[in-house]
Amino acid sequence: MKQVPLFIVLLLFCVMNLTPVAWGFLTSIRQPVDAFAVPPKLIFEPTFRFHWEIWVDKGFWRFLINTAIVSIFAVTISVSIGSMAAYALSRLRSRAASGLLFSLLAMRMFPHILLAIPFFVIAQAVNLIDSYPAMIIAIVALNQPFTIWLMRSFLAEVPSELYDSAVMDGCTPWQTFRRVALPIVKPGLWVTVLFSLLLAYNEFLLALVLTRTNTKTLPVAIAEYGAEDITYWSLSAAAAIGIMLPILIFMLFMQRHLVRGMAAGAVKG
Amino acid sequence: MASVTIRDVEKSYSEHAVMHGVNIDIEDGEFVILVGPSGCGKSTLLRMIAGLEDITGGDILIGDTVVNDIEPKARNIAMVFQNYALYPHMTVRENMAFALTLNRTDKAEIARRVARAAEILSLGAFLDRYPKQLSGGQRQRVAMGRAIVRDPQVFLFDEPLSNLDAKLRVQMRTEIKELHQRLKTTTIYVTHDQIEAMTMADRIVVMNDGRIEQIGTPLQLYDTPANLFVAGFIGSPGMNFIEGEIENGWFLTADGIALPTPPGAAAGKVVYGIRPEHLVPDPAGVPVDVTVVEPTGPETDVFGKLGRQPIVAAMREGPPVAAGEKLRLTARVERVHLFDAATGRRLPTGIPGQAA
Ligand SMILES: Nc1ncnc2c1ncn2[C@@H]1O[C@H](COP(=O)(O)OP(=O)(O)OP(=O)(O)O)[C@@H](O)[C@H]1O
Ligand SMILES: [Mg+2]
Numbered sequence: 001m002k003q004v005p006l007f008i009v010l011l012l013f014c015v016m017n018l019t020p021v022a023w024g025f026l027t028s029i030r031q032p033v034d035a036f037a038v039p040p041k042l043i044f045e046p047t048f049r050f051h052w053e054i055w056v057d058k059g060f061w062r063f064l065i066n067t068a069i070v071s072i073f074a075v076t077i078s079v080s081i082g083s084m085a086a087y088a089l090s091r092l093r094s095r096a097a098s099g100l101l102f103s104l105l106a107m108r109m110f111p112h113i114l115l116a117i118p119f120f121v122i123a124q125a126v127n128l129i130d131s132y133p134a135m136i137i138a139i140v141a142l143n144q145p146f147t148i149w150l151m152r153s154f155l156a157e158v159p160s161e162l163y164d165s166a167v168m169d170g171c172t173p174w175q176t177f178r179r180v181a182l183p184i185v186k187p188g189l190w191v192t193v194l195f196s197l198l199l200a201y202n203e204f205l206l207a208l209v210l211t212r213t214n215t216k217t218l219p220v221a222i223a224e225y226g227a228e229d230i231t232y233w234s235l236s237a238a239a240a241i242g243i244m245l246p247i248l249i250f251m252l253f254m255q256r257h258l259v260r261g262m263a264a265g266a267v268k269g
Numbered sequence: 270m271a272s273v274t275i276r277d278v279e280k281s282y283s284e285h286a287v288m289h290g291v292n293i294d295i296e297d298g299e300f301v302i303l304v305g306p307s308g309c310g311k312s313t314l315l316r317m318i319a320g321l322e323d324i325t326g327g328d329i330l331i332g333d334t335v336v337n338d339i340e341p342k343a344r345n346i347a348m349v350f351q352n353y354a355l356y357p358h359m360t361v362r363e364n365m366a367f368a369l370t371l372n373r374t375d376k377a378e379i380a381r382r383v384a385r386a387a388e389i390l391s392l393g394a395f396l397d398r399y400p401k402q403l404s405g406g407q408r409q410r411v412a413m414g415r416a417i418v419r420d421p422q423v424f425l426f427d428e429p430l431s432n433l434d435a436k437l438r439v440q441m442r443t444e445i446k447e448l449h450q451r452l453k454t455t456t457i458y459v460t461h462d463q464i465e466a467m468t469m470a471d472r473i474v475v476m477n478d479g480r481i482e483q484i485g486t487p488l489q490l491y492d493t494p495a496n497l498f499v500a501g502f503i504g505s506p507g508m509n510f511i512e513g514e515i516e517n518g519w520f521l522t523a524d525g526i527a528l529p530t531p532p533g534a535a536a537g538k539v540v541y542g543i544r545p546e547h548l549v550p551d552p553a554g555v556p557v558d559v560t561v562v563e564p565t566g567p568e569t570d571v572f573g574k575l576g577r578q579p580i581v582a583a584m585r586e587g588p589p590v591a592a593g594e595k596l597r598l599t600a601r602v603e604r605v606h607l608f609d610a611a612t613g614r615r616l617p618t619g620i621p622g623q624a625a
Contacts, residue, residue, distance in 0.1 A: 159352060161350040164319075164348070165348070165350060165356075167341050168319060168321070168341050168346070169367050169368035169371060170341075170368055171371060184357055184358055
């Protein structure tokens with residue numbers, strides 16, 4: 001019975017969060033004129049025409065593939081580097097290590113627009129504008145402080161005796177990392193993967209600056225539809241609903257790991 | 270199996286010296302216990318033997334080999350940690366097999382050794398469980414199993430029982446002792462439970478502040494402690510220390526009360542040491558004002574004041590006493606120790622078997 005108030009709060013929270021999604025979905029399956037009718041039209045003929053139009057006719061599937069390529073590479077690279085760096089930093093108790101950590105945090109505080117300009121200049125100088133590597137490197141750079149901090153917070157919970165034990169058992173430093181540290185923080189690793197994926201997948205500003213026609217990602221492509229003409233709204237809503245699906249599917253698959261990881265008890269004797 | 274020799278070993282953390290020249294000779298198959306107050310360097314010494322810490326000075330030998338620069342896995346040592354340090358993501362079987370898997374031992378051989386360890390420690394039913402599905406005592410046994418499967422030359426234990434409740438601790442104490450009798454592997458065991466030390470050890474090393482105070486069998490330490498520190502550390506309740514002076518062959522407390530004195534004591538300021546269990550009721554004895562009475566079952570600890578100095582007696586028989594009463598006690602003279610008040614060293618007395 002004590003759960004009831006909590007339940008109501010969570011319910012309100014869900015409604016608040018789901019309303020835009022529902023609205024978007026409804027917009028995507030109606031004629032634009034119906035979507036904006038006042039009072040709202042509750043009865044209408046649903047159509048998936050706009051979904052088809054945006055993804056197939058307008059070729060948005062290419063932007064989805066671009067986004068997927070950039071995200072997968074960016075996440076793989078930044079989480080691998082992040083885990084290794086975090087492991088090293090969690091085991092080094094030196095001043096230099098904590099200095100490094102805080103400078104990472106400072107980097108994270110820069111507004112993205114501040115970084116986007118130099119990234120653009122650099123990418124242009126090395127002729128990488130509108131290429132996958134430029135986007136991947138930029139996102140990795142942006143995301144790296146975060147993955148290091150997050151992974152370090154999970155790794156910091158691993159008791160040092162486990163590492164001593166691993167050394168006694170004959171682990172090389174790499175094996176200690178790979179066969180002891182990493183499996184223990186696996187739930188945390190998945191949380192880091194998810195957050196990195198969200199960042200890479202939704203990245204807009206850098207994509208806007210660094211991509212042109214060949215490597216354009218979904219968020220940029222969607223943003224190009226919309227404002228000016230009301231008839232585009234159903235299309236951009238269809239795209240927005242579509243962009244959610246892969247993440248939703250990923251979350252469903254990872255749910256078990258994520259809940260464990262977020263509950264922080266990544267390590268328990 | 271092998272002997273372990275610790276020769277003039279020193280340890281500093283940056284500039285801060287925590288170990289000042291430690292020498293211990295541990296024989297092949299011996300069960301040696303390191304005791305001492307918190308922070309005296311027991312774990313540090315154990316970790317240096319294991320190879321988990323560098324050695325700042327001196328040598329550590331396993332068998333005839335100096336192992337200072339040999340990496341831990343090549344020392345053929347197994348260590349059991351206080352918090353067990355089991356890998357949470359591996360089953361009991363995988364935990365025990367891990368070291369063997371790493372050095373690519375043949376699968377059948379791994380299975381054979383794990384089965385043997387599981388049998389010795391009655392862990393057969395738990396092999397496919399994860400550590401979090403085990404009780405504290407079972408985890409402790411897995412930690413030992415992990416050590417056993419490697420068939421090491423030396424076992425190191427760092428306070429392995431201190432996370433267990435009192436009853437389980439007594440049971441595991443016996444199990445470890447039996448294990449040692451069965452495997453006869455050289456064992457170095459750290460504890461600050463002096464009952465564990467007394468009951469399990471072939472020899473005890475008493476450490477204090479990075480130095481060794483005394484090495485000896487449990488009874489040697491009990492009967493002939495080298496100094497005040499060892500005398501106070503071994504035994505519970507601890508030995509009574511009464512300040513005073515030897516005059517004309519008699520010990521007089523600071524309050525001028527005379528106590529039975531061993532023959533041959535030289536005049537001067539001394540500390541008079543007598544264990545609580547060696548004080549006996551005696552109508553002709555000295556008067557003690559009883560302040561607290563604590564029955565423990567087999568004996569009753571009587572706390573009181575002798576003049577102005579505190580004193581404890583452990584009574585096995587005699588009439589019951591209550592707080593506020595006066596009790597007349599005397600010391601069994603053959604059990605009296607005299608310590609130099611300045612240096613804390615035990616002074617030789619004329620009592621046979623108490624040679625310095
Ligand atoms: N990594 C370290 N850096 C600096 N000093 C240390 C370090 N490890 C231990 N020390 C110091 O070395 C001394 C010995 O520590 P050690 O852990 O060996 O004590 P111990 O006898 O095992 O104590 P306890 O009974 O509490 O476990 C202590 O003074 C401790 O502060
Ligand atoms: Mg210790």
